[in-house]
Amino acid sequence: MAAPLICPSILASDFSKLGEEVRALDAAGADWIHVDVMDGHFVPNITLGPDIVKAIRPHTKLPFDVHLMVAPVDPWLDAYRDAGADILTVHPESGPHLHRTLGRIRQLGAKAGVVLNPGTPLTVLEEVVELVDLVLLMSVNPGFGGQSFIDTSLRKIERARALLDAAGSKAHLQVDGGVTSANAAACVAAGADALVAGSFVFKGGPDAYAANIAALKA
Numbered sequence: 001m002a003a004p005l006i007c008p009s010i011l012a013s014d015f016s017k018l019g020e021e022v023r024a025l026d027a028a029g030a031d032w033i034h035v036d037v038m039d040g041h042f043v044p045n046i047t048l049g050p051d052i053v054k055a056i057r058p059h060t061k062l063p064f065d066v067h068l069m070v071a072p073v074d075p076w077l078d079a080y081r082d083a084g085a086d087i088l089t090v091h092p093e094s095g096p097h098l099h100r101t102l103g104r105i106r107q108l109g110a111k112a113g114v115v116l117n118p119g120t121p122l123t124v125l126e127e128v129v130e131l132v133d134l135v136l137l138m139s140v141n142p143g144f145g146g147q148s149f150i151d152t153s154l155r156k157i158e159r160a161r162a163l164l165d166a167a168g169s170k171a172h173l174q175v176d177g178g179v180t181s182a183n184a185a186a187c188v189a190a191g192a193d194a195l196v197a198g199s200f201v202f203k204g205g206p207d208a209y210a211a212n213i214a215a216l217k218a
């Protein structure tokens with residue numbers, strides 16, 4: 001089983017020193033930096049605007065994987081791409097034309113991701129599979145870090161893997177929410193190749209980041 005990409009969510013970082021945190025994650029072996037953007041409307045929390053993404057961009061060359069929990073999302077695609085996002089991931093519920101939104105993300109030169117909440121059926125993916133570079137399965141309801149992994153997500157990962165393989169898609173299959181060393185291997189065995197983790201990576205402070213990332217890869 002190949003080691004998964006580890007994508008720490010900076011939602012769990014110390015916001016008073018974001019640049020430093022991103023540098024520490026880079027040094028600790030993170031593969032991507034996962035940026036959770038929340039608008040206080042699509043989800044009940046507000047986080048990082050494009051100016052903040054732009055401010056931390058010079059602190060690492062790692063890909064910025066930006067999860068947009070924003071509705072409507074279309075007006076924000078250009079701003080986050082300009083701020084330095086490499087991957088823009090959107091919810092089918094955050095606009096009326098998912099197909100158009102994914103096409104626009106690729107037109108901007110970014111990788112396009114689609115994210116499914118625990119209650120969102122996989123079938124939506126069938127209609128856009130050729131337009132996505134990343135499928136993100138939420139294993140918690142989005143809005144907050146520190147929640148518990150929803151166990152039925154494992155079966156959904158398996159079904160998503162089967163769907164991607166059947167379509168001949170090379171898209172990454174990423175899982176997010178309550179990911180720890182206790183469930184990471186099961187996610188990968190089910191077919192995930194990228195794991196987002198917030199609380200687990202950041203616990204113990206910067207000196208522990210490398211060990212925490214290694215524990216998720218192991």
Ligand SMILES: O=C(CO)[C@@H](O)[C@H](O)COP(=O)(O)O
Nearest residue numbers: 142143145146178197198199
């Ligand atoms: O998008 C979200 C929450 O909405 C996630 O990225 C969480 O931030 C992951 O945090 P942990 O569950 O790993 O603490």
